[in-house]
Amino acid sequence: DVQLVESGGGLEQPGRSLRLSCTASGFSFGDYAMSWFRQAPGKGLEWVGLIRSKAYGGTTEYAASVKGRFSISRDDSKSIAYLQVNSLKAEDTAVYYCTGVRYDSRGYLDRFDIWGQGTMVTVSS
Amino acid sequence: DIQMTQSPSTLSASVGDRVTITCRASQGVSSWLAWYQQKPGKAPNLLIYKASSLESGVPSRFSGSGSGTEFTLTISSLQPDDFATYYCQHYKSYPLTFGGGTKVEIK
Numbered sequence: 001d002v003q004l005v006e007s008g009g010g011l012e013q014p015g016r017s018l019r020l021s022c023t024a025s026g027f028s029f030g031d032y033a034m035s036w037f038r039q040a041p042g043k044g045l046e047w048v049g050l051i052r053s054k055a056y057g058g059t060t061e062y063a064a065s066v067k068g069r070f071s072i073s074r075d076d077s078k079s080i081a082y083l084q085v086n087s088l089k090a091e092d093t094a095v096y097y098c099t100g101v102r103y104d105s106r107g108y109l110d111r112f113d114i115w116g117q118g119t120m121v122t123v124s125s
Numbered sequence: 126d127i128q129m130t131q132s133p134s135t136l137s138a139s140v141g142d143r144v145t146i147t148c149r150a151s152q153g154v155s156s157w158l159a160w161y162q163q164k165p166g167k168a169p170n171l172l173i174y175k176a177s178s179l180e181s182g183v184p185s186r187f188s189g190s191g192s193g194t195e196f197t198l199t200i201s202s203l204q205p206d207d208f209a210t211y212y213c214q215h216y217k218s219y220p221l222t223f224g225g226g227t228k229v230e231i232k
Binding site for chain 1: 159169170175178216219226
């Protein structure tokens with residue numbers, strides 16, 4: 001089965017760090033871009049960032065709200081994407097979702113069709 | 126940043142109704158637009174990508190249309206399983222942004 005499983009969430013104090021993992025199975029992980037989204041309690045969806053596949057440079061993009069504090073990486077040998085979250089703030093409290101993103105034949109992002117179940121991050125003292 | 130505005134924010138409808146949700150972009154996004162369905166406590170589920178392409182496994186009662194700045198998601202005959210919140214998202218450029226969501230409730 002095609003699957004993404006996030007892990008690493010939990011309760012953390014402001015200013016601390018967390019590393020979220022997204023483990024993939026059932027699809028060719030290395031061919032996909034990977035993206036992270038989040039959803040604060042009772043709120044809408046927010047894009048966090050994206051890492052391209054190695055074929056497209058493996059480079060990253062981030063939302064302004066997290067740039068400089070969050071970092072996305074990937075280990076294609078293990079089929080895992082990571083979200084390093086530093087200098088946590090209360091407003092980072094959310095469910096964090098990872099997604100697999102297909103490319104189309106021209107190399108553009110095609111669709112965000114594989115989603116994990118999410119992992120909750122709570123930032124509180 | 127491209128702002129996405131969805132309307133209505135809440136919609137009350139009955140089983141069998143035709144439902145239309147609108148999404149407007151603050152600047153043109155061509156056809157780089159997706160629609161998602163989300164149920165409480167669950168991850169979003171992709172319904173439509175590239176404005177009008179139906180994701181595999183999604184019922185044909187869902188359809189998407191539009192390009193540029195105006196988009197619609199239509200459910201041709203609302204089913205009990207369709208009561209949920211719907212989001213549009215552009216992926217024309219970074220940052221990717223979502224509409225505020227439309228909650229479809231039982232009338």
